[in-house]
Amino acid sequence: MAGLLVLGANQVALGDMLFILVSFIVLAVLVKHFAWGPVTKMMDARSEKISGDLDYADQERSRAEKLAKDREDALKNSRAEAVGIVNKAKESGETQKKSIVSDAHSEAEEVRQRAKSDAEKAKQDAMSDAQNDIASLSLEIASKVISKELNADDQKSLIDSYIKELTVNETK
Amino acid sequence: MDDKYKFIEFLGLRFNVANDLSVLVAGALVFILVFALSRKITLRPGKAQNVLEWMIDFTNSIVKSAMPDGSGKQFNLYAFVLFLFIFVSNQLGLIFQLKIGGFTYVKSPTSNPLITMGLATISLLLSHYYAVKKFGFGGYVSNYARPVKFLLPINLLEEFTNFLTLSLRLYGNIFAGEVLLALIGSVAKSVGAVTFIAAIPLAMVWQGFSVFIGAIQAYVFTTLSMVYISRKLEQE
Numbered sequence: 001m002a003g004l005l006v007l008g009a010n011q012v013a014l015g016d017m018l019f020i021l022v023s024f025i026v027l028a029v030l031v032k033h034f035a036w037g038p039v040t041k042m043m044d045a046r047s048e049k050i051s052g053d054l055d056y057a058d059q060e061r062s063r064a065e066k067l068a069k070d071r072e073d074a075l076k077n078s079r080a081e082a083v084g085i086v087n088k089a090k091e092s093g094e095t096q097k098k099s100i101v102s103d104a105h106s107e108a109e110e111v112r113q114r115a116k117s118d119a120e121k122a123k124q125d126a127m128s129d130a131q132n133d134i135a136s137l138s139l140e141i142a143s144k145v146i147s148k149e150l151n152a153d154d155q156k157s158l159i160d161s162y163i164k165e166l167t168v169n170e171t172k
Numbered sequence: 173m174d175d176k177y178k179f180i181e182f183l184g185l186r187f188n189v190a191n192d193l194s195v196l197v198a199g200a201l202v203f204i205l206v207f208a209l210s211r212k213i214t215l216r217p218g219k220a221q222n223v224l225e226w227m228i229d230f231t232n233s234i235v236k237s238a239m240p241d242g243s244g245k246q247f248n249l250y251a252f253v254l255f256l257f258i259f260v261s262n263q264l265g266l267i268f269q270l271k272i273g274g275f276t277y278v279k280s281p282t283s284n285p286l287i288t289m290g291l292a293t294i295s296l297l298l299s300h301y302y303a304v305k306k307f308g309f310g311g312y313v314s315n316y317a318r319p320v321k322f323l324l325p326i327n328l329l330e331e332f333t334n335f336l337t338l339s340l341r342l343y344g345n346i347f348a349g350e351v352l353l354a355l356i357g358s359v360a361k362s363v364g365a366v367t368f369i370a371a372i373p374l375a376m377v378w379q380g381f382s383v384f385i386g387a388i389q390a391y392v393f394t395t396l397s398m399v400y401i402s403r404k405l406e407q408e
Contacts, residue, residue: 016187042213042214
């Protein structure tokens with residue numbers, strides 16, 4: 001009976017279990033080395049890249065949004081700035097106009113003043129010239145009188161005639 | 173069935189040539205398949221890489237359904253190889269059987285209980301190994317008396333029933349498929365042209381069904397292996 005059992009056990013090809021154990025392990029190692037390793041590595045790399053790309057896209061989008069907002073703000077600001085510049089230009093134009101007009105006024109006044117004073121001076125000059133003329137004429141008359149030895153009547157008539165002549169010259 | 177096999181004695185162990193040759197053929201087919209599919213690995217996958225990644229995702233999802241917390245990542249490779257090997261083994265006997273001089277040389281390796289027991293042994297050894305690694309030997313032993321002490325004999329018995337159901341379910345399905353296919357074959361030869369013609373649709377239907385069964389059994393074996401491993405790795 002025992003012999004039969006041993007024989008029965010002997011009939012079972014237990015080596016097959018060992019064989020499949022070994023061959024399965026070898027197969028697993030080969031698959032891992034040639035296919036599983038590279039493919040799973042690539043799958044991990046891909047999922048990493050995808051998540052990285054998504055992060056990058058999020059970043060870029062928020063950056064673009066910020067940029068657009070900045071641009072919009074700048075545009076709004078520039079409009080206000082333009083209005084300010086125009087206003088300022090108007091203002092400065094106004095003040096410039098005023099200053100030019102007042103300058104012109106003062107200049108005209110000055111010119112008038114100068115003309116007036118010039119005229120005054122010319123009159124004065126003319127007067128003094130006339131006086132000088134009278135003095136020199138007097139001197140000439142005197143010298144003529146002295147050289148001619150006139151009598152009193154002649155002298156008188158001479159002076160009168162000179163004075164008449166003078167007044168005629170004056171009124172002329 | 174009444175197939176005859178050649179045996180080899182080596183180092184005091186008996187080797188069934190048909191089983192071992194079939195295991196080699198199936199393993200070689202699996203290797204050729206994944207090797208051919210993984211020649212051009214790029215970040216943008218081509219057709220072959222897509223197929224391979226689809227298979228990997230499929231077996232990864234099996235592992236994930238048993239161990240949802242991501243602790244099962246280390247078993248992904250095992251599930252992948254196990255699924256492909258069993259699937260190819262199941263289909264091998266349907267596609268091609270080699271008989272020379274009355275002796276069978278190539279068939280489905282999974283139609284032999286010793287081969288399926290060998291596969292189940294690998295799964296259960298892994299589960300015990302990782303349980304000891306996780307809880308230490310003391311914790312591993314005390315897990316048999318959880319959740320209550322009187323369940324100890326049932327838990328011990330469960331180890332054997334797990335082993336037997338896992339291996340014999342696969343063996344039974346594939347073996348029965350081959351038996352029925354052989355029966356249909358013998359029906360075809362029994363009378364003559366009439367039975368031969370009548371047997372053709374039967375054989376076609378049963379072969380299609382066997383392909384389906386082979387795929388289902390590969391899936392079931394892989395799933396149950398992962399479930400057993402995950403149960404060993406959690407404390408009740």
